[in-house]
Amino acid sequence: MGPLVPDIFSSQFNLVIAFFLGIGFGFILEQAGFSSTRKLVGLFYGYDFTVLKVFFTAGTVAMIGVLVLDHLGLLDLGLIYVNPTFLWSAILGGCIMGAGFIIGGFCPGTSFCAAAIGKIDAMAFILGSVLGIFVFTAAYPALENIYLAENRGAVRADEFLGLSPELYAFLIALIAVVAFLAVTAIENRVNDRKTGLSRWRVLKFASLAAIPFVIIILLVITPSKQEYLLAKIREAREQQKCVFKEISADKLAHELLHNHFKINLIDVRSPEKFKEYHLPLAINIPVDSMMARGWSDIFTQEYKTNIFYADQDTTAKKACLLANFMGESENYILRESTEQFRELFYDPEPPPHDAIKEIVDAYHFRLKAAQDLEGLENALKKFSQPVKREFRKIKGGCS
């Protein structure tokens, strides 16, 4: 599940990735004509809208792509960098950049591309941007107030407008398509081009422009990966066709004493109840948070058996089903409830005098097992803590 840095790719290797992504970025900007300042400023005089077409297409493609990856459960939106919103510095900084754009004829990214193919004005622009940044750092104490004013945090535009991400993306794509039509008309007028369009070109434009809307509609009407999993579980439960592998309390105690390293004993109740009482060596993963990314290792590994227990049979079964859908691990449920296990082992009733040997043996086994388990738990205290992986939000942006 993305982002792949820093868990799958290290932060060091990330720099190598940056280099190769940069090659793609620079190559495409140059191919699109962003290394030509006349082409860039054409946007502001109406004779060439390449910048708008490339920019809006790229932004829309990436935005819808992010939604698709999220929908398929491939990208954790909670971790990716969202540029924070500082209202005044965004507006003021943006206006100064706009002035720089129309005077200098480049923006930083395009100036790099143009300088790379030998444009002297682009090299001058880069020199200027070095100076500008230096001036900013020197003047920072005086600018600090406005730089930090009106901090709204990492707000997303769809949240701000009270729209769903899909609806927001739909509107942006709609604006893009309308803008493409409008600027093409302006271009044709400014450049005195004929406006006659062949039927074939109209059809091509219409069918390509329809793609983003079709994708967004599919996102809305199909269930996301999470919803799909939950629906499957509901269905399986309603039809009662699932078979659970069960383990008895005595067998569990035996396994814990002899093979504790091959078992994840998982308490799926709430953290409060877990704190109150839990089985020896158990870890706590409340059933509602099982799908959190940090736990996925436990349900996909193939070395340990997961054994679920709860106060009610249904909760343990739900957790076990969920685990079955999430990964390849072997999953069992404990036949007894938490309370039954506690009574059996820590509060056993002595057997009557005339009891058969089996019952007496079981009684003694449980007495001893309870003691041994306590000893084992104390010895393993450090290891029995849950090992949830922590995920940090990624730093990004240009600041």
Place this chain on the structure above:
Amino acid sequence: MTSRPYMNPYLAGFFLGLVLLATIYITGRGLGASGAVKDVVVSVVKTAAPEHYQEAAFYRQYDQDHPQNPLSSWLVFEVLGMFIGAFLSGLLANRIALKLEKGPRVGNRLRIMAAIVGGALFGFGSQLGRGCTSGAALSGMAVMSLGGMITMLAIFGAAYALAYFLRKLWIE
């Protein structure tokens, strides 16, 4: 030898979107440009004027946020790649030449002066606005950032507002 035509803008935009999407999927962050210039500036100041680096508020803050060498930043490596990618593209399209572009009645000296002034404004503004057209506007759009959207509207709004007054630089 004439240079090849540019790529269809929508196709280029589609590929650019895919590069940006790959960047977000792999690294969790967007693309950028101006930040790399800042890292270079910081690095120069750190080497050339270590005392100033220790004292100035901006650099103290930067040092706290970026404990590693300023040049081993993600954006510096990305921008190195950009230079190579753009050069390769220029090579393939036969566009590599030492030259500059300007309006019909603009002299070379004026063009260079304007480029330096424009670059200075853009550099200054990108620091105040926390990113430029790449880092704030484009990458911000992909992750639906409100701040990125505001910055983008401000950049293009201001440029449009000034375009008429500066038309002598470009079209007349």
